[in-house]
Amino acid sequence: MPANVLMPALSPTMTEGKIARWLKKEGDAVRSGDVLAEIETDKATMEVEAVDEGKLGKILIPGGTEGVKVNTPIAVILGDDESAADIKAPAAPPPKAASAPQSAAPASAAPAATPLAQRMAQQAGIDLKSVAGSGPGGKVTRADLSGAGAPPSGGDHGGRVFASPLARRLAQQAGIDLSRIHGSGPHGRIVKADLEGAAPGAPAAGRPSGAPGPRPAPAPTGPTPYHVVPHSTMRKVIAKRLTEAKQTIPHFYLTVDCEIDALLKGRAALNAQSPEKGEGAYKLSVNDFVIKAVAMALKKVPAANVSWSDDGIVQYERADISVAVAIPGGLITPIVFDAANKGLVQISNEMKVLAQKAKDNKLKPEEFQGGTISISNLGMFGTKEFAAVINPPQACIIAVGAGEQRPVVKNGQLTVATVMSCTLSADHRAVDGAVGAEFMAAFKKLIEEPLGMLL
Numbered sequence: 401m402p403a404n405v406l407m408p409a410l411s412p413t414m415t416e417g418k419i420a421r422w423l424k425k426e427g428d429a430v431r432s433g434d435v436l437a438e439i440e441t442d443k444a445t446m447e448v449e450a451v452d453e454g455k456l457g458k459i460l461i462p463g464g465t466e467g468v469k470v471n472t473p474i475a476v477i478l479g480d481d482e483s484a485a486d487i488k489a490p491a492a493p494p495p496k497a498a499s500a501p502q503s504a505a506p507a508s509a510a511p512a513a514t515p516l517a518q519r520m521a522q523q524a525g526i527d528l529k530s531v532a533g534s535g536p537g538g539k540v541t542r543a544d545l546s547g548a549g550a551p552p553s554g555g556d557h558g559g560r561v562f563a564s565p566l567a568r569r570l571a572q573q574a575g576i577d578l579s580r581i582h583g584s585g586p587h588g589r590i591v592k593a594d595l596e597g598a599a600p601g602a603p604a605a606g607r608p609s610g611a612p613g614p615r616p617a618p619a620p621t622g623p624t625p626y627h628v629v630p631h632s633t634m635r636k637v638i639a640k641r642l643t644e645a646k647q648t649i650p651h652f653y654l655t656v657d658c659e660i661d662a663l664l665k666g667r668a669a670l671n672a673q674s675p676e677k678g679e680g681a682y683k684l685s686v687n688d689f690v691i692k693a694v695a696m697a698l699k700k701v702p703a704a705n706v707s708w709s710d711d712g713i714v715q716y717e718r719a720d721i722s723v724a725v726a727i728p729g730g731l732i733t734p735i736v737f738d739a740a741n742k743g744l745v746q747i748s749n750e751m752k753v754l755a756q757k758a759k760d761n762k763l764k765p766e767e768f769q770g771g772t773i774s775i776s777n778l779g780m781f782g783t784k785e786f787a788a789v790i791n792p793p794q795a796c797i798i799a800v801g802a803g804e805q806r807p808v809v810k811n812g813q814l815t816v817a818t819v820m821s822c823t824l825s826a827d828h829r830a831v832d833g834a835v836g837a838e839f840m841a842a843f844k845k846l847i848e849e850p851l852g853m854l855l
Contacts, residue, residue, distance in 0.1 A: 402457060402476045402477065402478050402479070402482060402487050403452045403454070403476070403477045403479075404473040404475075404476055404477075405436060405448070405450070405473065405474055405475040405476065405477060406470075406471050406472065406473055406474065407419075407439070407468050407469065407470050407471060407472045407473075407474050408439070408448060408470070409470045409471075410439065410441045410446045410765055411441055411765055411769060414441050414470060415469065415470055416467050416468055416469050416470060416633075417439050417440055417441050417468055417470070417633055418439070418440040418464075418465065418466040418467070418468065418632075418633045419437055419438075419439060419440075419461055419462070419463050419464065419465050419468060419474060420437070420438040420439065420440045420445055420463065420464070421437065421438050421463040421464070422436065422437045422459055422462075422463045422475075423435050423436060423437055423438065424436050424437070424456045425456065426456055426457065426458060426459055427455060427456065427457075428455060428456050429454075429455050430450045430452070430453060430454055430455055430456050430477055431450065431453050432449075432450055432451055432452065432453055433449055433450065434449065434450045435447045435448070435449055435450075436448050436449065436450050436456070436475065437463070437474070437475075440632060440633045440634070441633060441634075444634065444727075444732055444758070444761050444763055444768075445761040446761075446765075450477065452477045453477075454477045454478050454479045454480060454482070455477070455478050455480075456475060456476075456477060456478075457475075457476045457477060457478035457482070457483075457487055458475065458476045458487055459474070459475050460473055460474055460475055460476065461474045461475075466633070512533070512539045512540070513533065513539060513540035514539060514540070561578045561579055561590070562583060562588060562589050562590065563578055563583065563589060563590035563591075564585065564589060564590065564591050564592070566591075566592050567590045567591055567592050567594065567595060570592060570595050571590075571595060574595070574598070576595060576598050578590055581594055581595070581598060582594070632729045632730070634729050634730040634732075635729055635730055638730050638731070641791075641792065642789050644792070645789050645790050645791070645792050646789060649708075649790050649792065649827050649829070650827065650828040650829060651787075651789075651790060651825050651826070651827070651828070652825075652826055652828050652833060652836070653787050653823055653824065653825055653826075654823065654824045654826070654833075654836050654837055654840050655785065655821055655822070655823040655824075656821075656822055656840045656841070656843070656844045657806075657819050657820070657821050658819065658820045658821075658822060658843075658844050658847040658848055659808070659817045659818065659819055659848050660686070660803050660818050660819070660820050660847060660848070661817055661818045662848060662849065662850060663686065663689055663847060663848070663850045664686075664803070664818060666850045666851065667684050667685075667686065667689065667850075670684055670744070671683055671684055682745045682748055682749060683748070684744055684745070684748050685748065685751075686779070686803065686820075687723070687751070687775075687777050687800070688744050688747050688748040688751065689744065689847065689850060689853065690775060690777065690798075690800055690822075690847070691721050691723065691736055691739050691747050691751070691775060692739060692740075692742075692744055692747055692846075692853050693843050693846040693847050693850075693853060694719070694721055694739075694773060694775060694798060694843060695719035695721055695736075695738075695739035695740035696719075696740050696842075696846055696852075696853060697839055697840075697842040697843040697846060698719040698740070698772070698773065698839070699719060699740045700839075700842045701835065701838050701839040701842050702715070703831070703832075703835045703838075703839075704773075704795075704796060704826075704831055704835055704836065704838075704839035705719060705772050705773065706795055706830045706831065707772070707793045707794055707795045707827070707830055708793070708795055708827055708829045708830040709793075713830055714793075716772040718737070718738050718740075718772070719738065719739055719740045719772060719773070720735050720736070720737045720738065720739070720770060720771045720772045721735065721736045721739045721771065721772075721773060721774075721775060722734070722735050722768075722770075722771030722772075722773065722774040722775070722791065722794070723735075723736065723751060723754075723774070723775050723777075724774060724775065724776040724777070724788075725754070725755050725758040725759070727758055727759050727761070732758050732763065732768055733768055733771060733774055733791065734751075734754035734755070734757070734758050734763055734767050734768050735754075735767060735768060735769075735770060735771045736750055736751060736754070744853070744854075754767065771791075771794060772794065773794055773795075773796045773797065773798070774788070774790075774791045774794055774796070774797040774798070775797070775798050775800060776788040776797060776798070776799050776800065777799075777800040778799070778800070778801065778802075779800050779801050779802040779803060779820065780802075781802075782802050783801055783802055784801050784802055784804065784821060785799075785801045785821040785823060786799050786801065786823065787799055787823045787825055788823070788825050789825065790825050790826075790827055794827075795826060795827035795829075795830040795831050796824060796825065796826050796827070796831060796836075796839075797824075797825050798822055798823070798824050798825075798843075799822065799823045799824075799825065800820065800822050801820060801821040801822065801823075802820070803818050803819065803820040804818065804819065804820075805817070805818055805819075806818075806819045820847070822840075822843070822844075822847075824836055824839070824840050
């Protein structure tokens with residue numbers, strides 16, 4: 401009988417997804433393991449493989465459809481002896497109804513206008529019915545009023561003087577009749593400059609009454625141009641999860657300054673021992689040392705290798721380090737498992753592979769789901785110090801800044817050292833302040849004495 405292809409749950413937090421595109425067409429032959437479509441999940445863009453053989457009989461939900469619930473039938477695969485007449489799968493959900501267009505206003509009614517445009521039109525005596533609006537839905541904006549039906553004479557608009565508050569105050573103090581002065585501001589508005597040299601009861605000196613003065617070049621007006629970039633599924637989930645994290649997790653922050661001159665020297669020495677090419681070649685980064693140090697510090701302070709649950713504190717027995725990797729549309733955190741028991745070269749090689757797979761949207765769910773603590777490193781962008789938002793259900797995340805030369809005091813003497821600021825964001829429900837401080841002290845010692853990571 402026909403087999404339904406269901407929207408899969410490709411991560412524990414996924415409740416719905418977007419069908420990015422179909423890679424098979426209706427009528428195409430399908431074998432088990434063939435990639436049918438790309439699904440945009442809350443973590444990444446994943447491939448959906450066929451588990452049945454036959455042909456793709458019908459695509460129930462087209463590519464580009466968002467908000468498809470998990471376990472919703474999205475296509476039907478037919479066997480060799482079946483036809484489209486055998487398909488009894490439920491119909492695809494109706495597309496979201498577009499917003500009903502606004503009914504046109506009666507011809508006799510004034511068009512809609514922004515509050516600023518309404519106020520300016522009233523002050524300038526402009527009939528909004530005669531103005532064509534360029535704003536959304538034909539709304540009249542400030543820019544549309546430029547020269548639209550305004551009286552040609554100075555600051556007097558239909559018996560009402562149009563002047564700035566400062567000009568009014570100066571004219572009142574000097575006894576100047578504003579109705580006899582031509583304004584050089586927008587739409588004939590009288591400004592301070594128009595009052596210079598004007599005698600009481602007289603128009604401004606050097607300018608004939610009612611004669612237009614020089615006008616400055618018009619500045620850009622109206623709303624700032626923009627366009628809307630639709631949210632990806634990943635961006636929506638990032639927004640939801642981080643909002644929940646800041647609203648529901650009581651964060652506290654601890655910052656330590658780590659001197660990394662010894663680390664940089666050791667890194668250079670180790671990299672110098674690497675073959676130039678071949679299978680054994682490697683190039684260690686500062687981040688590789690950070691990953692190793694975080695994992696070993698968790699081993700030394702296991703009370704920090706935890707997360708919160710309503711039933712109790714979850715105590716992890718292994719240090720699995722999630723490392724934030726920026727990808728188009730968001731970020732993802734591939735995991736270096738059991739990093740405390742891996743060498744620096746192995747960690748470095750694994751991270752290079754994981755980072756590339758993340759950027760290519762080829763990470764498997766098991767490669768980014770889980771982890772006991774996260775690292776977010778913005779040092780390569782020159783960021784000195786920052787505090788990251790906890791990635792639930794984890795209880796801790798370390799934000800790593802740039803290493804830079806700073807003045808430090810050693811043995812009462814001022815000297816220069818390369819210093820890297822690192823900030824721990826911790827969930828106070830699961831990690832006490834003293835535990836966080838102990839963990840950061842262990843991390844700082846490992847970073848500043850990197851030979852301890854090689855033992």
